Amino acid sequence: MRKLLLTTALAAAFMAPAAYADETVTIGIVTAQTGPLAAPGKFQMNGFNLAVDEINGNGGFQIGDTTYKLELKVYDTRCNAAEGASAMQRLATVDQVPIVLGELCSPVAAAEAPIAQDFQVPLVVTVPTAQSLTEQGNPYFFRVNANSGQLNEALAAFVETIDAEPLSFIAWNNDTGRGGANGMQELLPEGYKFGYIGFFNVGEVDFANHITNIRNEDSKAIMLLMDEEPGALAIRQIRDAGLDAKLIGTLAMGSNRFLDRLNADYLEGMVQYSSFPPNAPMERIKNFSDTYKEKYGEESHGFAAQSYDGIFVAVEAMKAAGTTSDGAAIRDALAEISVDGVIGTISFDEKGQASPPVYITEWCEDGSRKIIAPEEFAADCGAG
Amino acid sequence: MKLSFSTAAAIVILAFGALAPFIFGGQPYILYVLTLALCYTIPAIGVNILYGYTGLVSLGHMGFAGVGAYTTALLMKDVGLPFVPSLFGGMFAAGFLGFLVGIPCLRLRSHYFIIVTLAVGMILYTLFNNLDGLTGGAEGLPGIPRPGNIEIGSFVLDFRSLTGFYVLTFIIAALTFGLQYILVRSDFGRSLSSLRQDESLAAARGVNVFGHKLAAFVLSTAIAGVGGAMKVLFLRAAAPLSFDMHESINLMMMLILGGAGYLVGPVIGAITFIALPEFLRIAAEMRLIFFGFVLLILARFAPRGICGAAEAAYRKLTDKEANVVRYT
């Protein structure tokens, strides 16, 4: 008798739970969970998970008469090209996901893109900025975030309007840092005076040499092309060394979490480009920031916003293509897609590059921020 | 017909390699991982000639692989040379750099030579990362073309497909293995291993110590160049991070894991180090800790790696008398 009971209990456990979603769709994610870029990787994952929870929260999404729940299959590529490519290969052929999102390092995305094309699985990257990625004429490669060219154009346009000559740089010695530094030097007009250009390896955190050389060039503004962690350190060391040049930062430096690492008077007057001002009055940004703060207990980050939108773009593409398995159809849908994401309306040009608005925000002395560009979104302190 | 361990193992592995496209035709992922393992086998063979036979430790070898990789990639992408001349170009570039580094540094005592190879590896990595114009710098060099197709009668070998590229990599890896087989089984191999065992004695018997070391070093850097080129062609993108110090240390680890001084050491090491973690994907973060402990255990108890243990087992199996001409 007992054996019978046991089997039925087991059988019940295996029956598919009769929730209202009929099937689940697994989306591939490639990111860096370990290695030097583990920290930015965390924000990327937070963005993905937030979007998935939200979609699954309101019952998944509808294609025809079946509703689908979302699931993520995540692989750690550790910013290593070989591991990135093999993760992409595994996603495309073993897990057979319809679409892959993510990646942090440009060279790794460059290694994953050809596999996306070979196996017709669209790859939508949400963080890497190298311009060459979208120049390869690969129809299966899309980029949600602005590339270094777009970011630099917006910033160069702004830098010209302020008195920043001679402009110095402290930049990561990787794709983001070098792309930014080289880009700015090309985009700023001929004869624009540059001060000191300093590079440092990912993981190095001693900026004393750079600061001395910047003071030596008595430059008016310093452009910091790095992520949040080294950025906070650089600013602290710059102000501790008594240098009061104007600071120009990247998208990681326009958030309250950045503020907690330093304090208001360190940041006062600092300007940075950002794909996503967390407290902007826009309705879509506001509720993203609130849900993010509620789930993770800290303010959101540009990478999270870009990745969050990435999931919605993928879902809209599957809905438009009416399939969750045919990569080619999803690709065609992606090419025509237009989604009102958190970072702006996302639609891809023929090279697969979206062009979300690039905001410029400025720190006020009370520790809040104001948006100073683009004009149509301008807002004063507290809304940045 | 009693086969020595290495010849038997070589036959088994070559057979497995040749049949793989048919066995795993349906699973592209396994074929993919095997191709990647083969791409690592080639530089591992180079390091085996240098460390396994001649006893010289090099901790910067992936730097030379990088030189071969970027040279071949640029020859194919910008200059438009076909595959074979570009590959030879990469090989000569890496070998020539090995020659330039070898001439001054091979006279140094063992500790200093290791440190020099580490320093050379670091310098090469910095050059790959900083020369944006030439190597695409930190953004990597995307869009590296695969070799053109080969039509023999109706049969078309398309290297853009996974199976096609696997066949190409397998052929080149087999050629490298053949080169190693010839060199090591010849008197040249015996002279190299005499250097590892006792340099002064080898000199007293007429071995030109510096000459042989230089030849071994140039050979190993050239082979590493070929390996680097194949890896970059396979990934179709070159990234500086795949040629840094950590990769060189992994390459050394692969060889020691497989069994330094054995003909099949490199390929077994590469397969275990590359394929195993891909299959136990779930333990991604833990695998490096796992390999760390494996290294400690190997260093302490089985310095001859997997091949050492396999050879002992093989000898018990075929109870051959102790023919210990180890480098067969």
Add this chain to the structure above:
Amino acid sequence: MSAILEVSDISKSYGGIQAVDGASFTLDKPGIYGLIGPNGAGKTTMFDIICGRQVPDAGKVLFHSSRVDGVEPYKLARQGLARTFQECRVLPEETCLDNVLFAAQSKRMTSEMLQVFTRNTKHRRDAEVEARRLLRLINLEKYADQPASDLSYGQRRLLEIVSCFMSKPRILLLDEPASGINPTLLNTLRDFLVELYEETKIVFLIVEHNMEFIMSLASTIIVMHQGKVLMQGAPEQVQADESVIDAYLG
């Protein structure tokens, strides 16, 4: 005919110590020569200079009237100068047969590399026959396939001598072959060296401390003292000479 080995006023110093101070001697006909002298007489330095491991400060060494001091050891070996080591070195991981064959193989890299294609030429088969004969001579043939590391110290010493003999040298330099050898094996060593000498009739130059062994073996003795050559003559002459006795008793 020119002298086989001519050492003319060689001197060598390490920092303050004047190890060899203008020493000269000539070996003009085949035979077994002993080089003796109290500790610090400069024997080992002289030995190393002749073998090319040390470069002299002054003076020259002629081997068949071609200058050899300062020449790299491997070039000397190829010109027919074979040597053994005080601490008795063999290739531990190679078998005894391979240790002997290694000495015989030509060390030109190109011929080495192509050798794999010429695996079983007549030259190699003859070399193996000769190697086995030599191993039989020192009754080590049953260990032909054993790794050299399994041999006892005495056996290794014999193997080392036989190995460097295999390359048909024109001069054989032995660095204290008797050191660390028990008395019974000493006799076999002496007989073996005499037999080898009879076979080849080349110059044996033996640096040695064991007086009883060298006096009974060598036909001519060279005595060094404080970096200079004191005298050169037959064993009886040397034993009777007061200056030699003073040098030793000091």
Add this chain to the structure above:
Amino acid sequence: MATAILEQFINGAMMGSIYVLMALGMVLIYGVMHVLNFAHGVLFMVGGYLTHLFFFSWTGSYPLAILCSMVALAAIGVVLERLVFRALRDNLRMQIVSSLGLILIIQNGVVQIWGPHALQMRPASVETLVKFGQLSFTLQHFVIMGVVAAAVVVLYLFLTHTRLGTAMRATSQAPEAAVVVGIDPNRVYTLTFMIACALAGLGGALLGPLFLIFPQMGDAPMLKALSAIVIGGMGSVPGAIVGGLGIGIVESLSTLVIPTDYRDTITFGVLILMLLIRPWGIFGVRVRGED
């Protein structure tokens, strides 16, 4: 320009002191035991993490946290010497293999325990600023230089004036001779590892708060310290000190002239040149004899 040179000099001296601490540990192990310990960088990093742990979850006082992490590192040193390096004495290749294995275990182990993110720790000495006219440095800069100077003096006195210290020097010059006069080499080797790891811990504890404590923090200093002991002369303690300070100062002064992304290349270039011209380094003694 003059103030820039002075400022770079002080920056260089500070960073140089960190390299000295690391180099001292490596030169002791190499000098006494002829072990090339590449894992020294990760031990330096563990020093930083332990100080952070002791500072926040236990003592709350920075100096005490430093002491605790030094003691803990010394214990780790004993374990490493006993379990890993003792059996591999005079087997250069397997020692290197083991040190590579240790790097993997410790670096990834720390990521498992503390997570991949950098930790921050701001003791008082980092907050207070010291001003010279236009220049201003954190007090920590001078704390580092002071503590390192003190450590060098204490080490020097220990090596020259204590029985244990002399035993270490004796073992490093002639291990067999030392045994003959009754020195137990195993005890000396364990002691050497303890001191070396404690110094590495001290280095990590000092540098951590000034910057960030993260898994890769030990990699660059280890390579610079390795260059320092080679340039200074393998196995020579004064060489490690001069080499470490020298590299720190030259590197930071060089940023005035050459682009900073080639700064490491310059250091390694000088290292290779030194090895070719004077492999025994500034202070090392030319060893006679074959190998």
